[in-house]
Amino acid sequence: MSGTRLRLRPWQRAALDHYEAGREPDFLAVATPGAGKTTFALTAARMTLPKVSGQLVIVAPTRHLKEQWADASEQFGLHLDADWVPGEGIPADVHGVVTTYQQVGSSPAAIAPLARDGFVILDEIHHAGDERSWGDGIRVAFTDAARRLALSGTPFRSDSQPIPFLRYEAGQVRPDIEYGYGDALSDGRVVRPVFFPSFGGHMEWMAPDGAQVSASFDDPLSRTLANQRLRAALSLDGDWMVSVLDHAHEQLMRLRGRYPEAGGLVIAMDQTHANEIATLLRQRHRVRATVAVSDDPDASEKIAKFGVGTEPWIVAVRMVSEGVDLPRLRVGVYATTTTTELFFRQAVGRIVRWTPGRGSGRAYLFIPDDPRLRHWAESIAEVRRHCLTRSAADEASAADDAAAGPADLDRQHHDDDGQMSLFAVLSATVTDAPAELHVFDDPHADSELTPPDFPSDHQLGEDDRLLIDFLALPRPGSPSPRKTSRRERGRLRRLNTDLARDLAVTTSRSHAAVNAELNRLAGVKKVSEATVEQLQRRADRAEEWLGKERRRARLSRFV
Numbered sequence: 001m002s003g004t005r006l007r008l009r010p011w012q013r014a015a016l017d018h019y020e021a022g023r024e025p026d027f028l029a030v031a032t033p034g035a036g037k038t039t040f041a042l043t044a045a046r047m048t049l050p051k052v053s054g055q056l057v058i059v060a061p062t063r064h065l066k067e068q069w070a071d072a073s074e075q076f077g078l079h080l081d082a083d084w085v086p087g088e089g090i091p092a093d094v095h096g097v098v099t100t101y102q103q104v105g106s107s108p109a110a111i112a113p114l115a116r117d118g119f120v121i122l123d124e125i126h127h128a129g130d131e132r133s134w135g136d137g138i139r140v141a142f143t144d145a146a147r148r149l150a151l152s153g154t155p156f157r158s159d160s161q162p163i164p165f166l167r168y169e170a171g172q173v174r175p176d177i178e179y180g181y182g183d184a185l186s187d188g189r190v191v192r193p194v195f196f197p198s199f200g201g202h203m204e205w206m207a208p209d210g211a212q213v214s215a216s217f218d219d220p221l222s223r224t225l226a227n228q229r230l231r232a233a234l235s236l237d238g239d240w241m242v243s244v245l246d247h248a249h250e251q252l253m254r255l256r257g258r259y260p261e262a263g264g265l266v267i268a269m270d271q272t273h274a275n276e277i278a279t280l281l282r283q284r285h286r287v288r289a290t291v292a293v294s295d296d297p298d299a300s301e302k303i304a305k306f307g308v309g310t311e312p313w314i315v316a317v318r319m320v321s322e323g324v325d326l327p328r329l330r331v332g333v334y335a336t337t338t339t340t341e342l343f344f345r346q347a348v349g350r351i352v353r354w355t356p357g358r359g360s361g362r363a364y365l366f367i368p369d370d371p372r373l374r375h376w377a378e379s380i381a382e383v384r385r386h387c388l389t390r391s392a393a394d395e396a397s398a399a400d401d402a403a404a405g406p407a408d409l410d411r412q413h414h415d416d417d418g419q420m421s422l423f424a425v426l427s428a429t430v431t432d433a434p435a436e437l438h439v440f441d442d443p444h445a446d447s448e449l450t451p452p453d454f455p456s457d458h459q460l461g462e463d464d465r466l467l468i469d470f471l472a473l474p475r476p477g478s479p480s481p482r483k484t485s486r487r488e489r490g491r492l493r494r495l496n497t498d499l500a501r502d503l504a505v506t507t508s509r510s511h512a513a514v515n516a517e518l519n520r521l522a523g524v525k526k527v528s529e530a531t532v533e534q535l536q537r538r539a540d541r542a543e544e545w546l547g548k549e550r551r552r553a554r555l556s557r558f559v
Contacts, residue, residue, distance in 0.1 A: 045119055057120045058099070070082035117146050121151065289311070291315050292314060503546055
């Protein structure tokens with residue numbers, strides 16, 4: 001029997017043991033970003049699918065993460081249809097589908113048959129509480145699944161809208177296993193220690209009601225005015241954002257002196273803000289930043305290209321806030337008005353992933369000295385200080401990453417004041433920056449910040465590995481067709497679309513008539529349900545037909 005040895009981290013092996021021993025259909029794993037939730041979940045899928053009679057369904061928060069899950073699944077020998085739409089069947093040569101919470105919420109009855117007696121992975125399960133229809137949707141769609149594995153990158157609450165399939169105790173969500181940032185930092189070779197250069201400021205702005213307001217980040221304000229203060233600081237109409245971007249770029253260039261592929265992320269407020277930041281980086285630092293926003297149909301492709309490239313900056317609006325894997329990120333700029341702990345920790349998670357050969361040193365998230373963000377940063381910094389050996393470099397940077405206690409401000413998602421027509425930034429300046437930014441570039445930081453029990457590859461024994469059978473997984477009740485790459489499937493679907501269009505033009509038939517005839521010739525019911533073999537046969541028949549039509553047209557010119 002052929003197999004592949006997959007190296008598992010200790011927490012992953014413990015989680016799999018716990019999962020395998022469980023008798024309940026539901027399992028919730030909460031693990032810090034960068035810990036390897038995807039590897040854990042897909043390993044569980046490989047272990048579970050041979051024991052159930054249904055298929056694999058993965059639910060992700062966004063379209064981009066659908067693509068990422070489908071790519072990762074193929075590395076585990078699992079082939080998924082990421083283009084599935086409600087109401088369609090699936091090809092016989094895939095193991096299942098990847099969908100989104102939005103799709104499930106809108107068409108739960110359509111996906112229920114795919115999940116029946118199968119295995120479901122619910123990625124970032126807290127999103128199921130974002131809208132009532134999403135929670136109701138997953139309940140309808142997945143009640144009949146044999147096993148359900150829920151994942152989250154951060155601890156969360158869902159008091160207002162309890163999420164199906166989760167266990168609650170005293171109103172709190174209780175995970176079956178939890179692996180936090182401190183655990184990962186102590187284990188080594190999982191995440192980087194993160195530091196928070198914070199910048200004070202003095203802002204002046206015109207409030208929506210026409211009142212002129214001025215305040216620093218130290219001034220106590222109501223929630224509404226605190227939101228406006230943060231928005232004023234982040235606006236490029238003032239100087240505060242310009243100064244912070246300059247400092248962040250300088251820090252990234254220092255890191256790129258040792259690690260040329262190191263990248264930076266700016267999390268912007270909205271699409272206009274993102275484009276303004278990209279323009280500023282180009283004008284002041286002569287670098288072309290990648291801009292990824294949800295309204296751009298090419299956003300996923302841009303993120304993927306940035307991930308394997310060497311460009312210094314990517315500017316995003318939520319697109320890179322959760323789950324997206326860009327291991328080369330080392331510097332972040334928090335330039336959004338979203339101030340919840342969940343979102344902040346997700347942002348931190350984008351820059352702390354440890355990868356072999358890319359240095360084990362620090363990551364940096366540049367933040368406004370807003371009391372709410374200061375509090376979330378301090379809670380993470382406190383964990384970091386307890387997990388790492390305190391060094392001279394830590395002492396030197398203590399003034400930069402230490403912060404005050406909890407703020408007396410309500411937490412909120414973002415600035416959602418009803419009317420903003422009169423809002424205008426009058427000025428915004430940095431009043432106090434980290435005193436010695438150069439200490440963040442300590443050439444000895446990698447060794448000083450390495451825990452004493454940092455394991456090397458040769459120290460990992462057989463108990464740290466898991467032998468997984470990568471033989472084909474048969475579909476229940478049918479022969480086992482060869483599972484094929486989704487990229488090959490995508491290529492053939494596009495080819496069939498192009499050939500059908502050419503035939504419609506050449507024959508003057510309708511697209512519907514051409515597609516119906518091609519389906520008949522190839523023995524296909526629907527293109528969306530066709531296997532790769534059937535798609536290839538359909539394309540061959542189309543090319544034969546098109547060739548005949550073109551030869552007939554040439555002959556007619558000589559008659």
